[in-house]
Amino acid sequence: MIVGKHAEHKQLESNILQISQDAKEMKKKHKDLIDATVGMLHHDEGNIFKFEVVEDLLHHLSDSDIYAYAPVRGPKAYTEGVFDWVFGPYADMIDKQFEHCVIPTTGGSAAVSNTFYNFNDFGQKILLPNHYWPPYNNFALEANVKLHTFLMYDEDNNFNRVDFAKEAKKIANEQDRLTVLLNDPCNNPTGFAMTEDDWRFVIAELNKYADKDIPVTLIHDIAYLDYQSKSTEESRKIFSLYQELHPNVLAVLIFSGSKTFSMYGFRVGAQIGISKNPDLIDQFERVGDYSVRGRFSSVCQSAMNIIGSIFTKDIYKKRFEEELVEARKLLKSRAELFLEEAEKQGVKTLPYRGGFFISIETDNQNIYDDLVEDHVFLIPMKGLIRVAISSLNKKDIPILVNKIKKNI
Numbered sequence: 001m002i003v004g005k006h007a008e009h010k011q012l013e014s015n016i017l018q019i020s021q022d023a024k025e026m027k028k029k030h031k032d033l034i035d036a037t038v039g040m041l042h043h044d045e046g047n048i049f050k051f052e053v054v055e056d057l058l059h060h061l062s063d064s065d066i067y068a069y070a071p072v073r074g075p076k077a078y079t080e081g082v083f084d085w086v087f088g089p090y091a092d093m094i095d096k097q098f099e100h101c102v103i104p105t106t107g108g109s110a111a112v113s114n115t116f117y118n119f120n121d122f123g124q125k126i127l128l129p130n131h132y133w134p135p136y137n138n139f140a141l142e143a144n145v146k147l148h149t150f151l152m153y154d155e156d157n158n159f160n161r162v163d164f165a166k167e168a169k170k171i172a173n174e175q176d177r178l179t180v181l182l183n184d185p186c187n188n189p190t191g192f193a194m195t196e197d198d199w200r201f202v203i204a205e206l207n208k209y210a211d212k213d214i215p216v217t218l219i220h221d222i223a224y225l226d227y228q229s230k231s232t233e234e235s236r237k238i239f240s241l242y243q244e245l246h247p248n249v250l251a252v253l254i255f256s257g258s259k260t261f262s263m264y265g266f267r268v269g270a271q272i273g274i275s276k277n278p279d280l281i282d283q284f285e286r287v288g289d290y291s292v293r294g295r296f297s298s299v300c301q302s303a304m305n306i307i308g309s310i311f312t313k314d315i316y317k318k319r320f321e322e323e324l325v326e327a328r329k330l331l332k333s334r335a336e337l338f339l340e341e342a343e344k345q346g347v348k349t350l351p352y353r354g355g356f357f358i359s360i361e362t363d364n365q366n367i368y369d370d371l372v373e374d375h376v377f378l379i380p381m382k383g384l385i386r387v388a389i390s391s392l393n394k395k396d397i398p399i400l401v402n403k404i405k406k407n408i
């Protein structure tokens with residue numbers, strides 16, 4: 001074996017990007033093929049949803065804005081802009097009550113990956129819901145940690161507080177550390193969003209362990225924060241609840257420039273650390289900067305400059321916000337049509353509250369191949385299939401629902 005022992009089990013399974021390539025290949029031969037695999041926002045006509053303001057800025061960058069190495073911590077316009085954008089009306093509150101630090105990363109992916117790596121001992125477990133974005137498995141194996149799930153839904157399809165508390169207790173007692181990962185709102189793959197009361201409950205549980213001096217890290221993956229069917233202000237309401245966080249909790253928010261700005265290929269994102277305990281933020285900064293340098297050096301200069309300009313110049317920000325409203329409208333109209341059609345045809349979806357994906361439970365182990373036979377590409381996951389409404393053409397929705405009904 002030429003690979004090291006720790007790498008023996010590395011094998012990309014159900015690789016979403018690969019499945020999506022396969023779908024594109026097959027589409028060349030079969031015009032009726034429906035591809036709802038990858039989480040990138042597209043227009044109905046199949047072209048990617050670009051923000052015109054991003055496009056304009058991209059074509060007016062100076063040579064040094066494009067070609068020079070970016071500093072590990074990125075330009076201030078980017079990091080401060082990301083902070084203000086993410087927390088919106090709560091940015092002042094967070095600034096006053098918490099220490100904080102924004103570390104640019106190559107997409108939200110690297111933000112998750114570095115957080116897994118630095119805030120756990122090797123072999124430790126991270127708690128997350130049983131429906132989750134599969135690449136978390138890859139980040140976990142790379143970081144030498146394990147994933148441990150709780151049931152996302154209770155019998156009424158609400159957030160399963162009981163199971164969350166039970167599994168959190170198990171892990172905290174077993175390993176004297178608790179790291180929780182919640183991808184909310186607009187969970188990938190289900191489109192679920194926790195209520196404010198769910199968040200209150202989760203924070204109270206985390207606080208219990210922090211109060212016993214157990215290190216607690218909350219990884220809050222907000223990749224789809226801007227794609228709820230809510231205004232930017234409304235979608236930030238959950239951050240008001242952060243006020244209740246115990247001083248010894250470290251919250252790490254995962255920001256994705258891919259989703260917020262449709263800049264998927266640029267690889268831009270950030271790890272936002274906040275805590276009421278300055279010592280935890282000192283540690284966050286120290287290991288965060290180190291891992292950026294040690295794992296990917298620094299982040300795409302042009303992307304950070306584009307985003308920095310949008311956040312610092314009112315005219316650009318206004319244009320961006322207007323375009324974002326259009327993006328949300330596009331997604332909302334597709335989601336509404338899909339859910340209506342599903343109800344009409346008797347296909348039961350998991351509760352959807354926003355974002356790029358809708359999921360349907362299935363017992364068919366062969367669902368992926370059966371759908372491909374029927375010229376449909378979706379992403380199969382444990383017990384369900386995921387429909388990326390972000391890349392669907394509205395006119396295909398009734399046909400798609402019908403083919404799903406036939407094969408689940």
Ligand SMILES: Cc1ncc(COP(=O)(O)O)c(C=O)c1O
Binds near residue numbers: 039107108133183
């Ligand atoms: C749940 C979730 N988190 C984070 C990301 C990060 O994406 P990126 O690395 O492109 O920013 C994605 C992308 O699909 C996602 O679905």
